Amino acid sequence: MLRIIILLVFVFLIDWYSYQAFSTIFPEQNWIKIGFWIFSISVYVFVAYGFLTFSRSSPTPNFGRVISLLVLSLIPKLIILAFLFGEDLVRFLSGTYQSLTGNREGDFLADRRKFISQTALVLSAIPFLGILHGVLIGKYRYRVVNHTLEFDDLPEEFDGFTITQISDIHSGSFDNKKKLEYGVELINEQGSDVILFTGDLVNNQATEMEPWIDTFKKLRAPMGIYSILGNHDYGDYVSWPSKEAKAANMLRLYEIQKELGFTLLRNENIKLERGSASIDLIGIENWGKGFGQYGDLKKATANLSDQSFKILMSHDPSHFDEQVKNFSQFIHLTLSGHTHGMQFGIEIPGFIKWSPASLRYPKWAGLYEELGRQLHVNRGFGFLAFPGRVGIWPEITVLELKRK
Template identity: 45%
Template sequence: MKRQIPLLAVLIFSIIFFLINEYVLSGFHTLSTNPLITPLFWAIVLLSAGTLIYSIRNMQRLGMGMLFKITTHAFLILLVSELIFSLFLALGDTYRLISGNPRNLYWVSFALCMFLLTILVFVYGMVRGKYAYRVIKHTLFFDDLPKSFDGFTIVQISDVHAGSFNNSKALQKGIDLIKAQQADLFVFTGDLVNNKAEEIEPWIGHFSQVKAPFGQFSILGNHDYGDYVQWKDEHSKKENLEQLKRNHAALGYRLLLDEHVEIQKDGEKIILAGVENWGVGFGERGDLKKAMRNVCAEDFKVLLSHDPTHWEAQVKTDPVNVQLTLAGHTHGMQFGLEIFGIKWSPVKYRYAHWAGLKTENGRYLNINRGFGFLGFSGRVGIWPEITLIELKRK
């Protein structure tokens, strides 16, 4: 399933990208008049952009290999660093226009320092940030939670993207942190791999360590279907999906495919349902009605659905009344700011709610920020998440 990027969007982005680089270059010229700056600057910019375009155009043939990783990383770091430089340069230029003074050399030097600091922050995110696991805890109260499940705990992780891992020791720290929560139930909400089932196989020994008294359950995400890589034929693609399902079993996870199970405790139950991936623009495979077949209206229900747009489009208004939905998919774009009450990531321009809890119509949605990483081999400000949810009865 190959998505086409509109030509107009590409054209607009190219113009904006050119103007940003021209502005950044003007700042560099303020610091130095060396004639080599211009050709060297544009050589770096064009090389970064050109190799990125090549790797994206050939992604289905070449996959997300080393070339893709290098080009996306280089372009992302360059673009964000230039935006930071431009922001501080613009502040100085605004003051210059008001005061009538020439550009302040010290201020431009400060903008350059911020440019370099941004690069260093991204390097940290690539080396340490992508494995900086943290536990986020939520206590949720419900009128209709069965008494036996008062205090019941669920650990959720999402978006493992096993094909991106490269550090066994660092990954084990994340596994140990999951185990340390000693939750009653473990759930995984999709995207076990980037493209191919074989990606999880070197890590089965790690993720199979996770056990919970009431079981381990999982669903599929958009990347699990093999839609973003070129297969020699349709049979190979289908066999890859079947192998991925077998790998879920090898992990000790019960894969829920538009179905539900009953979690029993002291003669009472809650419903745990899971749907195949349903997401606007990412394949609408899941069947909520099928997953909830024969479920009583008064049952307490937890739904695993990878893409949060499913909750927005169907779940939050469905008569079946799903009290809690657990999703992932967004990764928080692996880049943003969550500090001092500020919560921002570029992904907000695609998803209004992109991480954490949301409630509407008396129903909860939790979006996990992801356990792994994809595309950008790192995380900056949006750290890998292990969610611990405690269910409480009002």
């Protein structure tokens, strides 16, 4: 109960300070001030209704609209809060100092300065527009990221071998078939030897993928399309009427993988052959620190030679630090996803790369190397919960393997 009270007080302060900014800039325009409260209250009513009617047994993409409206409303107000609370702190300290030194002039607290309120509103418009762009455009703003990776012991026949990695499709969130088809065409345009999908085909239920089967069936790669399961694929985050219903959902998910033309690897491996040489492709079920740990790396590699070149598909990048990098068999390259880069961040190549995801995952996007082993974390093809992407765009990764 105390937490709810603290949350309500905090939300009230956010709105009160935002109202102060508007009332300072528009002191005579009552319709603007009244409109502010009508908008804020309407948002909270809509959000409260969304949370109260949310059902774990039947989640709906409409809940994403609730999240987007909440984010769109609160983030700009937090900018205003920071500026105006800072101004109040300065006003309070200044008034206190003047009172203690006997140099007080006028009221204890100086009037709120219009300039501060104007600056706060202008700066708050930046995240507002950014979030709006992320919801309307950013979530389908596919980008192709290319990397060339060099290995001493890559078989000569695989010199120049190309992989297109996609991850975190989250089909239950899609709402625009035309833009989705463009993304699939962009994957095919890369012309890679193989396509590897590193998990989270759905948000919760296999049926979410059914409207998009014909779209993703168009994916093509000469040496095949291989996939693994992500933490959302198991249906662990929804309520099922029975164990049998959950098991049936998994069976349907396996069937859909086949319908898509994906070869699903579940704690197993296959050989990719080129000429007289081969490399081992390993796929394990989800294993994540703090998430479901269904993966069994020992089982997946039990029949492999220590000397073979190995590529591992493992959905959660925390698996790399927890098991892979110190595993008894040397795994050259691990491909992961899962983080989505939190679908929010700032990336300017050569200058800055930051996302809230970095607070939870030290390895959250891009390439990493440790103990001679390489890891690539894909930023995700789809989106989840928040129906948008701000600064962290949906990613199609093309990896070219080269022999040193």
